[in-house]
Amino acid sequence: MAVRFVIIGGGPAGTQAATTAARLGANVTLIERDVIGGAANLWDCIPSKAMIATGGAMSFTRRSEGMGLNDTTVGLDLDAVKVRINAIEGHLNERLIELLESQGVRIIRGTGRLTGEHTVVATSGDGTEEELHADAVLLATGSRPRVPDWAEPDGHRILTTRDAYPPPELPEHLVVIGSGVTGVEFVHMFSSFGSKVTLIVSRQQVLPGRDTDAAAVLEEDFLARGVVLLKGARATSIDCDGATVAVHCDDGRVAKGTHALLAIGAIPNSEGLGLEPAGVQDDGGYIPINHHCQSNVRHIYAAGDLSGKLPLASVAAMQGRKIAEHVMGLHTREHRHLDYDKAAQAIFTEPEIAEVGMPEAEAFAVGRKIRVTKVPFSASAKALINNDPRGFVKIVSDPATGVVLGGSIVGRHAAELISVIALAVTAGLRVSDIVESLLVHPTLAEALAEAAE
Ligand SMILES: Cc1cc2nc3c(=O)[nH]c(=O)nc-3n(C[C@H](O)[C@H](O)[C@H](O)COP(=O)(O)OP(=O)(O)OC[C@H]3O[C@@H](n4cnc5c(N)ncnc54)[C@H](O)[C@@H]3O)c2cc1C
Numbered sequence: 001m002a003v004r005f006v007i008i009g010g011g012p013a014g015t016q017a018a019t020t021a022a023r024l025g026a027n028v029t030l031i032e033r034d035v036i037g038g039a040a041n042l043w044d045c046i047p048s049k050a051m052i053a054t055g056g057a058m059s060f061t062r063r064s065e066g067m068g069l070n071d072t073t074v075g076l077d078l079d080a081v082k083v084r085i086n087a088i089e090g091h092l093n094e095r096l097i098e099l100l101e102s103q104g105v106r107i108i109r110g111t112g113r114l115t116g117e118h119t120v121v122a123t124s125g126d127g128t129e130e131e132l133h134a135d136a137v138l139l140a141t142g143s144r145p146r147v148p149d150w151a152e153p154d155g156h157r158i159l160t161t162r163d164a165y166p167p168p169e170l171p172e173h174l175v176v177i178g179s180g181v182t183g184v185e186f187v188h189m190f191s192s193f194g195s196k197v198t199l200i201v202s203r204q205q206v207l208p209g210r211d212t213d214a215a216a217v218l219e220e221d222f223l224a225r226g227v228v229l230l231k232g233a234r235a236t237s238i239d240c241d242g243a244t245v246a247v248h249c250d251d252g253r254v255a256k257g258t259h260a261l262l263a264i265g266a267i268p269n270s271e272g273l274g275l276e277p278a279g280v281q282d283d284g285g286y287i288p289i290n291h292h293c294q295s296n297v298r299h300i301y302a303a304g305d306l307s308g309k310l311p312l313a314s315v316a317a318m319q320g321r322k323i324a325e326h327v328m329g330l331h332t333r334e335h336r337h338l339d340y341d342k343a344a345q346a347i348f349t350e351p352e353i354a355e356v357g358m359p360e361a362e363a364f365a366v367g368r369k370i371r372v373t374k375v376p377f378s379a380s381a382k383a384l385i386n387n388d389p390r391g392f393v394k395i396v397s398d399p400a401t402g403v404v405l406g407g408s409i410v411g412r413h414a415a416e417l418i419s420v421i422a423l424a425v426t427a428g429l430r431v432s433d434i435v436e437s438l439l440v441h442p443t444l445a446e447a448l449a450e451a452a453e
Helices: 012-023 038-042 045-062 078-102 181-193 212-224 313-327 360-365 381-385 414-427 431-435 446-452
Strands: 004-008 027-032 106-114 119-124 129-133 136-139 143-145 158-160 173-177 196-201 228-231 235-241 244-249 254-257 259-262 266-268 300-302 345-347 352-357 371-376 392-397 404-411
Touching: 004 012, 004 106, 004 129, 012 027, 012 038, 012 078, 012 136, 012 313, 027 119, 038 045, 038 078, 045 078, 045 181, 078 106, 136 313, 173 181, 173 244, 173 254, 181 196, 181 212, 181 345, 196 254, 212 228, 212 352, 212 392, 212 404, 244 259, 300 313, 345 414, 352 414, 360 392, 371 446, 381 446, 392 431, 392 446, 404 414, 404 446, 414 431, 414 446, 431 446
Parallel strands: 004 027, 004 136, 027 106, 136 300, 158 259, 173 196, 173 259, 196 228
Antiparallel strands: 106 119, 119 129, 143 266, 235 244, 244 254, 345 352, 352 404, 371 392, 392 404
């Protein structure tokens, strides 16, 4: 009999696990209470990047005077932006459903919960319950924005990221709380749209914990756009008085605007999942997993944001793939474990920031000998042609062997370009492999070869 694999949650983790397992011969049931594609498609990656694409087109046009354009003014139609986002999401959703169904995955529209070690109950919208028996279960229910007890989002003036695609009106002055990846992407988005933006930064640098050179380039761009950076301040309360919001900080400073956006992390969707009856342990709602993504109950797996690992759609999908292979017994063949340290990450600001592998600071912290080479895009022909010479390429390698350990790129298309370094890190390539690749001229990628030199 085929392996019965039940998946709760149809985001990148759940859908990737479903298609991979179905291809390998499992009998797969996927339970999703909302939209196939998950929060990634509906609330997070897709709408945010679609809005950033519009903002990017606007700011690029405004900066294009030097390219021979004699009219660089642009206007924004928020309703058209909304229609575009819905169209992209609808297209992706349809394609995903087609793919799942073509592979024989059974999709149940409803809420799933464990009722025992091998049983899952799916409750449909009309209250109908169905009990499913499973040889293996994947919990992939994702996460949602964290709302602190001092803020009450109303979807109008006080927003979470989920209220912002786009918000009912373009904020005249947006106060963004949180300067991590999500916060800075929203600063970029709304300042490109023309909103005045204040960013509350709890430390002395945006993007805490990230490459300080990259953060410095981003801060420079924010300041050039007129973004106000309130550094070393933590928000403690928000007052909303008609058309004004006031965000109070722990050091007494107050940031006033017309709207406030909370970008202070996420919490896992694990309530009502039936962890207890199945004996699955959690840690603050996250499910601790081993390197095969198994929970303490070995045939119950967890992936994606719920697993508390790197909260990225790409990581969730890769976990889903590895889990499906493990469920189908493929781990006994040559099977590489997922190495979270080798996940490429990007921040879709202007310039974009992308990183992979060992950061320079970490290497110094652990006393590892490294070679760091850095080339600015101002030396790149293509960057000058693009009218955007901001940023740099940095490659970290082992001085003894030349093996590429990591790197960071700040600049246009950094999120695409980092793939070259990601491949080098995953495949254990040497800097000489990059140097000797015959690249297209003129391209931004040439700066990678130069940095590898
Ligand atoms: C603003 C923002 C932008 C982001 N941009 C990026 C990006 O550009 N690139 C990137 O890699 N990552 C990005 N991320 C992170 C990414 O969205 C998440 O890491 C990813 O969505 C996690 O995938 P997942 O499969 O764990 O869960 P999700 O995508 O959250 O999907 C989980 C699904 O489970 C369903 N569900 C929950 N409980 C139940 C239940 N009991 N029964 C049935 N269904 C259930 C939910 O409805 C949901 O559809 C972003 C995050 C945010 C907040």
